[in-house]
Amino acid sequence: MSETRDLSVFVKREADGTAHMDLAVEGVGCAGCIRKIENGLKQVPGIVDARLNFTNRRLAVGWRDQALNASQIIEALARIGYRAYPFEPGRAETEEARETRRLLKCLAVAGFAAMNIMLLSVSVWAGSDMTSETRDFFHWLSALIALPAAAYAGQPFFRNAWSALRIGRVNMDVPISLGVTLALAMSVVETVNHAEHAYFDSAVMLLFFLLCGRYLDHAMRRKTRAVAGNLAALKSEIAHRFEKSGEVVMVPVAALKPGDRLLVRAGERMPADGVVIGGNSEIDESLITGETAHRPVASGAAIHAGSLNFAGTLTVRVTAAGADTFLAEVERLLDKAVVARSRYMRLADRAAGLYAPVVHTTAALTAIGWLMAGASLHDAIVTAIAVLIITCPCALSLAIPAVQVVASGALFRSGIILNSGDAIERLAEADTVVFDKTGTLTLPEPRVANAAEIEPALLELAARLALSSRHPLAAAVAREARNGTPIEGAIEEPGRGVRAIIDGREARLGSTAFCGLAVPVGQGLTGEDGASLIAFAHGDQRIVLAVRQALRPDAAPVVKALRGLGLDVKILSGDRASAVAPIATALGISDWQGGLKPADKIATIDALKAAGRRVLMVGDGLNDAPALAAAHVSLSPISAADLTQAQADAVFLGERIQPVVEAIVTARRARRLMLQNLSLSAIYNTVAIPVAVAGLVTPLVAAIAMSSSSLIVTLNALRARMSAPDRSPAPPALMLSERPA
Secondary structure: OHHHHHHHHHOEEOOOOEEEEEEEEOOOOOHHHHHHHHHHHHOOOOEEEEEEEOOOOEEEEEEEOOOOOHHHHHHHHHHHOOOEEEOOHHHHHHHHHHHHHHHHHHHHHHHHHHHHHHHHHHHHHHOOOOOHHHHHHHHHHHHHHHHHHHHHHOHHHHHHHHHHHHOOOOOOHHHHHHHHHHHHHHHHHHHHOOOOOOOHHHHHHHHHHHHHHHHHHHHHHHHHHHHHOOOHHHOOOEEEEEOOOOOEEEEEHHHOOOOOEEEEOOOOEOOOEEEEEEOOEEEEOHHHHOOOOOEEEOOOOEEOOOOEEOOOOEEEEEEEOHHHOHHHHHHHHHHHHHHHHOOOOOHHHHHHHHHHHHHHHHHHHHHHHHHHOOOOHHHHHHHHHHHHHHOOOHHHHHHHHHHHHHHHHHHHHOOEEEOOOOHHHHHHHOOEEEEOHHHHHEOOOOEEOOHHHOOHHHHHHHHHHHOOOOOHHHHHHHOOOOOOOOOOOOEEEOOOEEEEEEOOEEEEEEOOOOOOOOOOOOHHHOOOOOOEEEEEEEOOEEEEEEEEOEEOOOHHHHHHHHHHOOOEEEEEOOOOHHHHHHHHHHHOOOOEEOOOOHHHHHHHHHHHHHOOOOEEEEOOOHHHHHHHHHOOEEEEEOOOOHHHHHHOOEEEOOOOOHHHHHHHHHHHHHHHHHHHHHHHHHHHHHHHHHHHHOOOOOHHHHHHHHHHHHHHHHHHHHHHHHOOOOOOOOOOOEEOOOOOO
């Protein structure tokens, strides 16, 4: 009863009689585990829903409250073969760190043992005149190193294999564990019987190779999970609420409810969704909607939780709080999309599903066949072990990871950092590229579009004066400054601009009215091309600077290159349609949409997936994170929000988007090499198994053959490092008003 009472604090009960709880599940290693857990739980009477997030190993379970309790669900998971406990982010991170350290220790032990045992084995192989006593001594030394080392280093495989066997299933770890255990056992028997050969080296080397792949895969997943849930930067912990008496009090955000009146000061984030009922200001919604320009708000304007109040103080009436806010909806969409993507079946998983039963059956039939043919029990077991060793999944296990490691290095040299172990496979399958606009096709910061048309000295004065302002348009002007020294004595007037005395004359930077321009100069820059205007006045001189997003330097050639690879290119943006249209026109992209919410982007991507398309999504804003997770594969620039980078399968560096092309080219070549390696492994087994079954090879020869197949697979994988194309010089940045020839 105490366990149920302790678990009840993690259970959320709904009005419809259902209960929900999030659990952290240990031992989840592949997409097959997802199906086992979800299907196994759905067969339990009373459970209505079970969804496992492969990225963070979080299982969301829903059940009829009267039918079950939380402890019974954990017991049901234990019967399926998985240990679970309530999901707590802090504890989950601690467990991940502990598992990473455990794998690293196992890898170190296996590597140290393998090197020393191999030295002893080489001495035995080379010592043709070695006495039997010396040979036995070397074998016993090998056993002294191998047995405790394998017992420790093999734990990740032994635990998973035992969990699978307990529920009557097999996985890739079962033949590995069986092969290692039998090889070690037979080696001990052979050593006791003063035999010429023992196979301690084969067993420990196999563990070392497999632990290398497992550690790298685990480390990559942990890196992604480390920031995957980081929405804290956008969430306020407290709010300033008006009481009935008119007094403003500080309350936790969890205490807010619709109808409450809040005071939101400049520099604070909105703690809930609401409507402005007093005050005027500008808000930064770039992380929420993707729109970079600050939005002026006054009475009646709607604001989302997480938006940053930039200028003035606002009075806001709460319309949605807690789990009903736009930010909470993004979290739900994100979680749903990640769970759906977790079902992707890797090449290695598909191959392993066919491999395990074939190997077990072949080895068992070999032993039975030799016994029926009159062979001794010793000879029958030795032959069966030779079959297990020669067909050991070392080459198969290296076929995919070896290519991934080499291709990852090639991508890294091209400025692309992978977040997901199977990203290369999914990148190779993409046939449609969907770009976000702001910060993806365009540079993260806006620039002065007509800088070349302005007298350099006057532009320099405007840029230096802009250094004293916090306004985003002023920040764009400040980027044009060659001299980073601000003008002394500058005074900023909020909502209007900044002024200072330069060479005895007043200089102003701000709105056209603030700078004494009754009629907006450069009116043609407003409207369709989406430019924002900021004026500068110095004495009798007046200029208007047009600030707009600049295309990334190589956007046009990249779009052309993607089409040359047979990919369809689209734009889905949360920015207003008037700002998206010039980008689409400049790049020659006819299929584009603007003003989309996160749910709209997901709906469009789902429609493409339903039509059989494999979508590569490239985006940078928080509003892109659910779409990145929903896509077949995704990329994000390094300037993206932390949460967005975490959901992307890869992150690229620099101001160019050429890495998008390089990622696809490299991935397609790598996938061809993966398939070649799987074919080589299959051909090797087709030839080797009949020879081993016929008893024509000893376990020593089998071990050499197995190592040779692994070497061939690894050498073939090295070809992936030649796949990254050389970088070409980047063309100058295009402004939206420019059109490619």
